Amino acid sequence: MSDPNKQVENMRQVRFNSIWLVPLIALIVAGWMLYENWASKGPVITLIASNADGLEVGKTKLKSRNVDVGRVIGIRLSDDFEKAIIKVRMQHGTEQMLRDDARFWVVKPRIGKEGVSGLGTLLSGAYIDMTPGAKGRLQTDFTLLSQPPLSTENEGVRLVLSSMDGAKLDVGASVHFRGYEVGYVEKVGFDTDKGAITYHVVIRSPYDALVNSESQFWLTPGLSFKSSASGFEVRLDSLETFFAGGISFGLPTGRTAGLPVSDMTSFRLYSSRDSATNNMYSEFINYVFMFDSNVSGLTPGAAVEFRGVRIGTVLEVPFSGIPMQTLTGLDTPLIPVRARIEPQRLNSLNPEDGMSLAEWHAYIEERIDNGLRASLKIGNYLNAAKVINIDYVGNPPPVKWKEFAGFKVFPTAPDAFANIESKVGSILDNLSQVPLNSTLEQVSETMNEASETLRQLQLVSKSVTQLLNSPDTQQLPAELAATINELNLTLETYQANGQIGRPLRENMVSLGRALNELQPLLRQLREKPSTLIFDSKPRSDVQPKAAK
Template sequence: MSDDLNPVENMRKVRFNSIWLVPLIALIVAAWMLYQNWSSQGPVITLVAANADGLEVGKTKLKSRNVDVGRVIDIRLSEDYENAVIQVRMNQGTDQMLKQDAQFWVVKPRIGKEGVSGLGTLLSGAYIDMTPGESGDIQTRFTILDQPPLAMENEGIRVKLVSLKGAKLDVGAPVHFRGYEVGYIENVGFDANRKAITYQLVIRSPYDALVNSAVQFWVTPGVSFKSSASGFEFSFDSLETFLSGGISFSLPIGRPAGDTVADLSEFQLFDSKESADNQVYDEFIEYVFLFDANLSGLYPGAAVEFRGVRIGTVMEVPFSGISMTSLSKLDTPVIPVLARIEPQRLNTPDMPDVMSLSQWNAMLEDRMEKGLRASLVIGNYLNAAKVISLDFMDTPSPIRWREFEGYDVFPTAPNSLANIESKISLMLDNLAQVPLQKTFNQLGNTMSEVDTTLQRLQQVSDSVRKLVDKSETQQIPADLSAAIRELNQTLETYQADGLIGQPLRQNLVSLDRALNELQPLLRQLRENPNRLIFDSKPKVDIQPRAAQ
């Protein structure tokens, strides 16, 4: 019987080959890895962003507190092509992080309120960061924030600011009190009705006690350069403020603290501290100054001074409240300037006698009658900034306007520069009246006479030169020298040791000796002149008496 007819024996010949164990083990391992991968994966979430700058499929990670919790698996455009749709595969056990208040943002190099951040992504690339949600239902679709979220403090106070001037500040910019950071900008908006930028600030506790109804807020620029009548001012704030700007607030000097304010109270945001300080003076008297002068260098915010003391502020240059039609009807071309006198700059709350506005108004009216006038003066010659100066004039011009189109007018006078210009103009006019042509003609005649005189002097000089060059003239010095030598020889004979001088000296000595010898004889003749004729009697010697 053949082998095909014996199946039992054929089955005995079939043996198990060990080579089949290799693919079997590989299959088991692959199945196990697939199971492990599937069991370790979390849900797939969808993130919507304005763009996918810096994100890559399979490389970009999703982190929370610098721990990997997912990875980008797909990036595509939305159906309306307006946004980027990013799909992220979360790790296992991250379901509870995906609650409604979870926040996502892209970490990359940024310059913000905390300085420069995200420099580590220059080498590793951008990644997506998140803060786990704490409340709400679990979701799988979120929107990526444009900026990293701020740490929100529950304690403190929120205030609202309205800015009519200045540039926009960013969310997260710091809020300072006397240079110390006490809060930040939480939200920025725009009020279309008031055409103003609105800010919502968070003042952290316990610094919220510094906010009251009397404080003022102003923009703190990182770097500022200002030119005014006081000079050039340059200030540099902190690096943080330099990068993102900021807001400062404080209580004005000399002003008492106000009442406690409620949450979301509204304040005005000024563009500078100077503007904020000027708004403290809420009691003022407005005047219109009609200047017949050049207003270059006079700007809003300039000072109104009385003999160097600031008493007011310039508000508008030129003042638009007065129509140009009314000004064109005047016989003198003038430019209106709106300024105000602020008595509170001189009235302090601790003064016993504080004048009211009506008293100040009456006093100013009286001083105007006595010669108080306003003029433009240069406050700083480096930048030609001008201020309005009030002072009394010796010969004031008469007051032409008390009121103009409903506004009180402050009388003005020509400024010092105008006086200088008028004096220079008068000097030039007088100079023009000088007979310059006649003077120049006389000067020409004089120059001709001088030229003739110089020619004659030249002729005389030539004659003297010819006379000196003659041999006879050159002989004169030799003859004169010989005469001088002969004179010296003659004088030497009359000297003490000379031929004539020595005998003369001896004779004088003999004569002096003879005169000395004749002195007694001459003295006797003076006493008794007849002695030359009669002999003198001999005198008897006196005999002394003997003692008794």
């Protein structure tokens, strides 16, 4: 029989054979590899985009500063089928990049006014680029931008500008301060509630310190042409804004800097610098001017002047706040114009300095009682642009209304051109009342009497000649003969061919001919005095042509 102790020892040797260490080591290595693979993976983030054009699962990379930091692992549609949901596996150690201000966009070939970009993706394919977040909390859900951001720098301030004008700028338009580029337009939208175009602009650091609560923003077109009462103005900005336009900002003259602004502060964007300047006055007095003359050439934005000094701005021509039924019911049809007087143009922009608004109103009312009136004046005869001129007038017309339809009325007086028309009309009326027929008859009688006088002088001259030629006269003393000779010479000058008689006869004939030629004109002026200014032949209206 065999020894039991020896059998147990053999069984132990079989159980602890070294061959069993191989699978054990393999399991340990596999487990370690699985752990390393799991530990080396970063978080999975979700990008929401309008579409997934150019992206492929397992191939499209996520880069930051041209370094691979992730890869697309899944693409699907959202539950409402309106968006594309893109899953991206980030690398280990990228968690701190995923903050609120991180931005993601697709890099692919693009052609725009800024040039051609993304040509490197023609061979490698599109990829997702990102700017690491630096502020805010950590998150995993982001929105994929439809286009690359213009700047990857987050320093500066972002503002919202609202424009009520029709002009529109594109994304990327420059923002200037005194001609120097300090920012750009980041986003363009439309506010349906206000009916205004909105621009999200970025002012880069350190130029964001130039913006304060009193700053004004206005459009700077590359080429602008303006015609006003001040004349014609052609302005050419930089070549950069000549094609794409731009925005400028600054502090109005005479106004001190305000408080610093924060992100997303709203400002109004004016159409021009002049428009921004005219709207910087916070205190004004609204008036309605009732004109009974032609307001052609008076446009919104025109000046209200006092002896050449601008004190206000025209707002609306004609003013639609007064019902036309009210105006047509008046004895004389009037054209209402809404304008405002801005005392701050003469006063300080600081309401605490100078006269208050109530004091200005009382001051103007007192001057109106003393003859202050408004009239239309041509500011520029080249383009017939008009302004409202306020000045004292002699024998001012009485004030008919202090208020009309709920609005304060500034009394008006006929303008200078209307006064000329009235004076010319008065002259024509007086001319039409002149008794021309009796005057012409008297002139004819005077000419006949002058002719008879000349004939009598000729007879007298002949008689004197006969007297001198007679023998009796020749026997007179020499002194008397000389006197008679002088008298004869004097009478000869009054004859038809004499030095006095001939010009006098020619003048009488010319005067008669001129009076005969004036008779048709005088007859026409008597029947229609207005032909002295206006053409007697009526002009036919231009017939519009039908569109082809």
